[in-house]
Amino acid sequence: MRERVGVLLAIVVMTAVGYAVFPGHTYLQSDTQIYVPMLERLWDPAVLQRDFIVERPHMGLTVYDEVAVASRRLTGLGFREVLTAQQLLFRALGLMGVFLIVNSFGLGRRMSLLATSIFALGATVWGPTVLTIEYEPIPRAFSLALLLFAVGLEARGWPLAAGTAAAAAFLYHTTTAFPFWVCYCLLVVWPAERSVWRHRLLGLVPLLVVAAVLGVLFLVQPDRAHSLPRFEQLAPWWEQVVRLRSPYVWVSLWFPRWYWHYGILAAICAAAFWRVRKAAPADLRVFLAGLPLLGLLSLPFSYWLLEINKSALAPQIQPLRAVLFITAVAMLLSSVAGIRAAQAGRRLEGFLWFAVAFSIPTAHAIQDIFLPNFRDPLLLRCALLVASLSVGAVLVVWGEAASRRWRTPAWAALILVSFFLYPGFGKVVNYPAPRTTDLEDLSRWARSSTPTEAVFLFPDAGRDLYPGIFRATALRAVYVDWKSGGQANYQEDSAALWHERWQALMAPRFKPGDTRRYAARGIDFVVLRSANRLRDEEPVHENPAFAVYATR
Numbered sequence: 327m328r329e330r331v332g333v334l335l336a337i338v339v340m341t342a343v344g345y346a347v348f349p350g351h352t353y354l355q356s357d358t359q360i361y362v363p364m365l366e367r368l369w370d371p372a373v374l375q376r377d378f379i380v381e382r383p384h385m386g387l388t389v390y391d392e393v394a395v396a397s398r399r400l401t402g403l404g405f406r407e408v409l410t411a412q413q414l415l416f417r418a419l420g421l422m423g424v425f426l427i428v429n430s431f432g433l434g435r436r437m438s439l440l441a442t443s444i445f446a447l448g449a450t451v452w453g454p455t456v457l458t459i460e461y462e463p464i465p466r467a468f469s470l471a472l473l474l475f476a477v478g479l480e481a482r483g484w485p486l487a488a489g490t491a492a493a494a495a496f497l498y499h500t501t502t503a504f505p506f507w508v509c510y511c512l513l514v515v516w517p518a519e520r521s522v523w524r525h526r527l528l529g530l531v532p533l534l535v536v537a538a539v540l541g542v543l544f545l546v547q548p549d550r551a552h553s554l555p556r557f558e559q560l561a562p563w564w565e566q567v568v569r570l571r572s573p574y575v576w577v578s579l580w581f582p583r584w585y586w587h588y589g590i591l592a593a594i595c596a597a598a599f600w601r602v603r604k605a606a607p608a609d610l611r612v613f614l615a616g617l618p619l620l621g622l623l624s625l626p627f628s629y630w631l632l633e634i635n636k637s638a639l640a641p642q643i644q645p646l647r648a649v650l651f652i653t654a655v656a657m658l659l660s661s662v663a664g665i666r667a668a669q670a671g672r673r674l675e676g677f678l679w680f681a682v683a684f685s686i687p688t689a690h691a692i693q694d695i696f697l698p699n700f701r702d703p704l705l706l707r708c709a710l711l712v713a714s715l716s717v718g719a720v721l722v723v724w725g726e727a728a729s730r731r732w733r734t735p736a737w738a739a740l741i742l743v744s745f746f747l748y749p750g751f752g753k754v755v756n757y758p759a760p761r762t763t764d765l766e767d768l769s770r771w772a773r774s775s776t777p778t779e780a781v782f783l784f785p786d787a788g789r790d791l792y793p794g795i796f797r798a799t800a801l802r803a804v805y806v807d808w809k810s811g812g813q814a815n816y817q818e819d820s821a822a823l824w825h826e827r828w829q830a831l832m833a834p835r836f837k838p839g840d841t842r843r844y845a846a847r848g849i850d851f852v853v854l855r856s857a858n859r860l861r862d863e864e865p866v867h868e869n870p871a872f873a874v875y876a877t878r
Contacts, residue, residue: 329435333425336439336741340446341418343745344459349448349687350749351413352461352757353406359794359809361385361464365394365405366801376781376848377803379810382820389497389539390465409463417459419491420471421446424658426478431605433665436726436737440719441661443741444683447748449653450690450756452584454646455574458654461757469499470650473506480510480529481610489529493536501643505651507533509616513609559636564814567821568641571811575641577629583697587689588649590696591656592622594682598659602666614659617651624648641815657686664716668723676723680716684744688712688754704753711752715744764871765792768853769800771867771874780850781805786836786858796853805849806832845877852877 345351354362366373367380368391374380385391397408424445429438448459460467472495480488492510495503514526560568573579595618603611624645632640664679685696688708692698698705718740725733748754772782783805784793793807804810806827814821831844836858844852851866852875859865859873867874 333435333439337418337421337425337442340421340443340741340745341414343742344446344448345414345417348745348749348754349457349459349756350461351410353410353463354795354798355757355791356462357464357466357812358409358462359791359798360812361390362405362798363801365391366798368395369398369405370801372778373801374797374803375779377797378820378823379813382813382817384813384816385465387500388465390468390499412468413463416468416471420459420474423471423473423475423478423491427474427481427610427658428662430478430481430607430610431602431662431666433662433669434726437665437669437723440722440737440741441658441665443744444661444680444719445654445658447684447687447744448756449657449686451647451650451653452587452689452694453574453580453649454644456647456650458650458657465499466502466647469495469502471495472498473503474654476506477610477613480513480613481607483607483609485526485529485609486531489532492529493532496533497536497539501645501647505617505620505648506613508620509613512616513612516612558638560632560638560641561818563825564638564818564821565636567811567814567825571808571814571824572641575628575644575646575815576633577625577646578633583694586697587694588622588625588652591652592618594656595652595659598656598663598679601663602659605666614655618655621649621652638818644815653686657683660686664719665723668720669727673720673724676720677716680719681712684712684715684719687748688752690754690756708752708754711747715740715747762871764869765795766799767869768867768872768874769796772796772800772802772851775867776802776851779803781848782851782853783831783844783849784853785831785844786855788832793853805847808832849877851875 352358360379363374363377364380364383364385367383383391393412394405394408397403397412398405401408421442425438425442428441429435431438433441446459448457450457456466458470460470472491476488476492476495479485479491489510492503492506495506510526510529514530569576569579599611599614603614606614624647628640628645631637631645660679660683664676664683666676667673667679668676685708688711689696692702692704692708718736722733722737722740725736772780778801781803782793782796782800784796784807787793787807789808791809793804794809796802797804797807806824808828811824811828814824831847854860854873854875856868856871856873859868860875863875865873866876
């Protein structure tokens, strides 16, 4: 019992430190700029009435919105608070799943927690721009954490519990959970004793239940038609819009180094799997081999679906996101292989495996750890960091195996210090600085001093993200901004509307002019950076960063 409490406490500490320090967290820096306005509109239909991104929500096939709204009603807290609480809970469940996976190799409690702490450092997944530890409280983050938890439960021989966790992941984000169910179905049909087959078949029951739940929720939701997958072909103009706004869904637009990146990571997965396969439970082997393989297959499948068949389904489901499992499994298996090698006295091999695992979180800082630019000034820092942590990990494993007196403080110190060394010594910065006080001041003014139905435009923002932050905090419509263009992936009419507005008002280089042309489009206020403030017109609101002008 004490050991279980100790494991839970360690997971809680890793979750808290990982959230507060590294890899950290963000809010309204990425996809929450889209989800939060949709949630706010569900909560209060009076707000954002003239903003096109909330008119066509794509949350009909997820319980993300129902859980968020229900949590706000029950607690009386805001969406930020209830989403953050879920983010912490699911991160902890994801790390618990990693612990269960590693522990099933028979490494012992402390060594399993060591490998879990390495995974908790997170990694950037190049190409589809996703993460192994998501910074924001979005459906994909919750689903991935539940999926890891499900794999851990299956590794321990609990298929019904694993199926329940994976079914919950399916409820939050279907496409993220899909690879798990492909692997699980292989387990169900795998030749085995009849009793084992029936036992595994129970794991499919939760999936059938949640499919029914999603069907009911879909029928009772407003505007549910916007959530349906679109199976038609991309029109040529629609294809050009998606290429402009979402180049990451096109394999042909990837940088060539990314192919080498995933080729090397896949080779690492294969080598590490071969090295530790005999110690893994039979069920776990299917996932450790199947998930990276599905990630590799997602590349030709996406190319065929999108670039040959021109299917509108591809930008919606984005199958390329499955390459995430190549990075995740490479990081996990490298840690396991490093621990097993060090335990067996093969310290050099252990160091090399640990070096791979500790290198993966630095790829965001130095562009690509496997194909580095040796002129990058961060490379030396990251190399020293990785080498130091790898040596420390080998010493900790050796100390644990030799029952040295210092093994417990050394083990605890290594786990904790890594979260601080990456942003401190390694200078690994995962995301831009949070929004400024001037933007917060602008949002407060808009919320208190402008009509609820007011529409704002930021014509000199370009591709910056602050208009989306304004939309979510001020609860005022933004006529067009770069982030809202992501909706072009889901609906043809959204793509047409966004592209026309973007090309008319944002794509051309900003030139101060007559604000009446904005009024003709239904725009009520124009927000300019202070450097572009108008000389012959008084702003209705101004702070050191922004000047606001009424168009009427």
